[in-house]
Amino acid sequence: MGSDIVIRAEGLGKRFLIGTRDERRTVATRLRRALTGATSQRELWALRGLDLEIRRGDIFGIIGPNGAGKSTLLLLLARILAPSSGRLRVDGKTDPFFQLAAGLRPNLSVRDNLSLCAALLGIPNKEFKRLLPQILDFSGLHDYLYARYGELSSGLAARLPFAVALHADLDIILIDEMLAVGDRTFQAQCTEAIKDLARRGKTLVLASHSLDMVRTLCSRALYLREGEAAFCGDATAAVKRLIADADRAESRS
Amino acid sequence: MKRTASAPPAFPYRDLLWEMTRGEILMRDQGTALGFLWTLLHPILMFIVLYGLFSKWMGKFVDQYVAYLLIGLVLWNFFQKATSYALGSLRRARGTILNYRFPREIVVFSSLGAVSWSSLLEIGVLMGALLLLGQTPRWTWLLLPGLLALELLLATAVGLFLAVWGAEYQDLERIWDVLTSAMFYMTPVFYPLEILSPRKQVILSLNPMTQIIQAFRGCAVSGRPPEPAALLALFLGGLILAAAGLLLLRRREFEVADKLLV
Numbered sequence: 001m002g003s004d005i006v007i008r009a010e011g012l013g014k015r016f017l018i019g020t021r022d023e024r025r026t027v028a029t030r031l032r033r034a035l036t037g038a039t040s041q042r043e044l045w046a047l048r049g050l051d052l053e054i055r056r057g058d059i060f061g062i063i064g065p066n067g068a069g070k071s072t073l074l075l076l077l078a079r080i081l082a083p084s085s086g087r088l089r090v091d092g093k094t095d096p097f098f099q100l101a102a103g104l105r106p107n108l109s110v111r112d113n114l115s116l117c118a119a120l121l122g123i124p125n126k127e128f129k130r131l132l133p134q135i136l137d138f139s140g141l142h143d144y145l146y147a148r149y150g151e152l153s154s155g156l157a158a159r160l161p162f163a164v165a166l167h168a169d170l171d172i173i174l175i176d177e178m179l180a181v182g183d184r185t186f187q188a189q190c191t192e193a194i195k196d197l198a199r200r201g202k203t204l205v206l207a208s209h210s211l212d213m214v215r216t217l218c219s220r221a222l223y224l225r226e227g228e229a230a231f232c233g234d235a236t237a238a239v240k241r242l243i244a245d246a247d248r249a250e251s252r253s
Numbered sequence: 254m255k256r257t258a259s260a261p262p263a264f265p266y267r268d269l270l271w272e273m274t275r276g277e278i279l280m281r282d283q284g285t286a287l288g289f290l291w292t293l294l295h296p297i298l299m300f301i302v303l304y305g306l307f308s309k310w311m312g313k314f315v316d317q318y319v320a321y322l323l324i325g326l327v328l329w330n331f332f333q334k335a336t337s338y339a340l341g342s343l344r345r346a347r348g349t350i351l352n353y354r355f356p357r358e359i360v361v362f363s364s365l366g367a368v369s370w371s372s373l374l375e376i377g378v379l380m381g382a383l384l385l386l387g388q389t390p391r392w393t394w395l396l397l398p399g400l401l402a403l404e405l406l407l408a409t410a411v412g413l414f415l416a417v418w419g420a421e422y423q424d425l426e427r428i429w430d431v432l433t434s435a436m437f438y439m440t441p442v443f444y445p446l447e448i449l450s451p452r453k454q455v456i457l458s459l460n461p462m463t464q465i466i467q468a469f470r471g472c473a474v475s476g477r478p479p480e481p482a483a484l485l486a487l488f489l490g491g492l493i494l495a496a497a498g499l500l501l502l503r504r505r506e507f508e509v510a511d512k513l514l515v
Contacts, residue, residue, distance in 0.1 A: 016515045025512070026424035044515075079354055081514070082507035095354055102348030105276050112276065119272040120353040 006172060006203050007054040007077060011086035014047040014072050046072040047227045050086070054205065054220075059198050061214035061221035061235050062207040063242050068224040070207040074174045077205060092171030092203070095121055106150025110141055110160065113149045117161050121168040131167045138189070139163035155183060166193050172203045177210075191217065211239045270359050270366070277367035292371050293378065296326050303443045314445045320386055320474050325442035327379045328466045331372040331401075332408050333433050338364045339412025340419040340429055347513045357506050358499055361416045365409055376401065383473060393472040396479070400469050403484065406491040407461055413498025420509045440466065461487055 018041065047069040054060045062070045075081040076088060078096040103120065104113045114135065118128040136142050139159040144152060149160070165173065194204055194217060208214055214221055214235055221238035223231040231241045281288070304322055312318045342364035343350065343357065350357060384390075419425045440462045446454050457463050464487055468479035502509075 016511060018515050025422060027422045027428060028424060030422065075351070075510075075514075080351060081510050096352065102352045103346070103350075105280060108276060108279055112279070116272045116276055119269040120349065120355060122269075122355070125268045125271075 004055045005053050006056050006091045007052065007205075008089045009050055009052040009076075009086065010088075012047060012050040012052065012073075012076065012083050012088050013045060013085035014069075014076060014081060015084040016044045016046055017041045018044050045084075045227055047076070047224075050229055052222065052229075052232065054203060056203055057198055057201050058220060059194065059204045059206065059218045061218035061238070062205065062224060063209070063211065063214055063221055063238060064224035064230070065246075067226075069227040070224055071176055072227075073222075073224070074176055074205065074207055077172070078174055090172065093122070093169070094172035094174060095165065095168070095170055096174035096176065104149060104161065106148065108149060109146050110144050110149050110152070111146060113160060114141075114164060117164040118168070121165055121170070123164070123168050135163045135167050138166065138193075140186075155186070159186060162190065166197070170202065172205065173197065175204065175206045175208075177208055211242070215239050266356060266359060269355055270362055273359060273363035274366035274370075277363050278370050281367055281371070289371065289374055293375065296330055296375065299326055307443055311444055311448075314447055317386070317474055320383055320388065321445070321470060322443055323379055323382055324470050324473060325440075325466055327372070327375050328404065328469055329437060329440060329442045329462065330375070331368070331404060332462055333437070334372070335365055335368040335405070335408035336411050336415055337426070337429055337433065338368050339408070340415040340426055342412075343416045343420040343509055344513065350510060350513060356503075357509065358413070358502050361413055361502070362409070364416075365405070365412055368408075369405055373401075380473075388474060391476045393476050393478050396472045397469065400465055400472065400479075400484075403488055403491065404462075404465050406488065406495060407465075410491050410494035410498055413495060413502055417498075417502050417505050417509060421512050436460070436462070442466065461490075 050073070062073060064070055072081070074096050076083055077090055078094055079090065080096070104117060108116075114132070115125070115128055118131075119125070123131065136145070139162075141156065141159060141163070144156065149157065152160075191213075194206075198204055206214065206218065218235040220233060221235035222229060223238040223242050225245070230245070231238050281292075300322060303326075304319065307322075308318055311321075315321045339361050342360050345364075346360040350360065415425070415429060419429075439457060440460055441457065446457060446463070446467070449457065464479075464483055468484060471477040471479055
């Protein structure tokens with residue numbers, strides 16, 4: 001049973017050093033700091049003392065208000081950021097999708113961006129050529145293959161990285177608020193794809209404000225509040241807690 | 254504090270490097286003939302100005318001053334563009350870095366690759382110009398690719414450090430601009446080394462770009478092969494520095510991500 005756990009965090013914390021408002025990060029300020037010994041940096045703990053276990057084949061939700069640490073957690077799971085405290089173990093090939101079109105090139109064609117995205121996700125070129133028809137079928141971008149990527153509507157643009165990522169052989173898929181874009185048809189398609197991936201033993205972690213989606217898709221969920229776990233367990237219960245907290249905060253104000 | 258990955262992802266980095274370099278080249282508009290002419294404009298203008306001002310004076314010390322000046326400008330430009338483009342590379346790739354997991358040095362290498370491509374085209378034009386100036390190909394021309402590779406190695410070594418520090422310090426770009434402007438005058442690009450006092454000649458000879466540009470001139474114009482010892486030292490130094498830069502980038506990878514994020 002222990003081997004089934006693909007993500008395990010113990011006391012996980014992430015701290016950022018942020019400069020004060022009127023100070024920029026420059027060689028000049030660094031020199032001044034070295035000379036005067038004054039530190040202008042402030043600590044911000046985006047995530048603190050988090051314990052977490054996610055099993056293979058789970059669809060795991062992360063909910064919480066803005067600034068609660070959802071994206072930071074995904075970046076840690078993706079091994080793009082390093083934890084400041086605690087331990088984190090992630091087994092398997094993973095890649096996140098946060099801002100969808102980030103890293104792609106609006107001036108180049110859809111075809112060029114598809115191959116760039118595939119390379120970024122670690123799909124070898126040969127494999128990409130074989131997968132291309134499937135990717136195009138899924139994304140519905142057939143007619144736009146030689147259009148400039150930047151000219152696509154934001155909904156269509158969002159389909160590109162998602163379609164490629166679904167065809168990359170990832171073990172753990174991290175999704176940050178991505179189904180919000182795209183029309184109903186594409187959303188339904190993605191929901192199906194996510195369920196199918198989970199059936200095939202892939203692990204999915206979704207950070208979302210769409211509580212309905214988390215309730216219907218996820219079995220378990222983590223409710224983050226100000227960088228700490230307010231609740232971790234059954235997805236429906238997590239959503240209930242968040243709604244209760246939000247209602248309380250609203251009635252107080 | 255520990256992070257373990259029992260299954261390190263086996264990425265085909267070669268494809269990624271190719272895709273990103275190609276993207277950089279197309280983004281810089283050098284995929285088109287017009288875009289390339291546009292990048293040629295800067296060295297041509299520099300050439301016209303410097304030649305107009307100095308041809309008579311410097312011509313007394315160097316025969317073939319046109320070739321001398323052209324080689325200096327093209328090679329200097331390569332170094333200057335490559336390092337300053339590498340400096341901003343991680344910052345420019347912020348979106349890519351924060352959304353995908355891949356070895357970060359590929360960002361720096363693809364920037365250097367894009368600059369190398371445009372410089373290679375410039376060097377093609379330069380060699381054409383040398384033929385027009387009446388130079389005949391000699392066996393020492395076979396050494397020229399090696400010299401260019403050496404220059405790329407040095408630019409890579411410097412560029413890796415600059416990329417890491419440039420992600421951290423926002424004013425480094427300005428500082429490097431100033432430094433390279435100063436270095437331009439401390440490299441015999443448009444003047445011959447011989448017009449300086451012996452002491453200054455020694456100091457300027459310590460500048461790696463002096464060595465490379467002089468060696469290139471020797472091979473391309475006068476058919477004089479360079480001294481192997483100096484170039485070997487440069488090669489080894491560049492190799493060590495590049496390895497250190499790579500190590501720095503790998504070590505600072507997560508700090509760089511933090512800096513790019515907040």
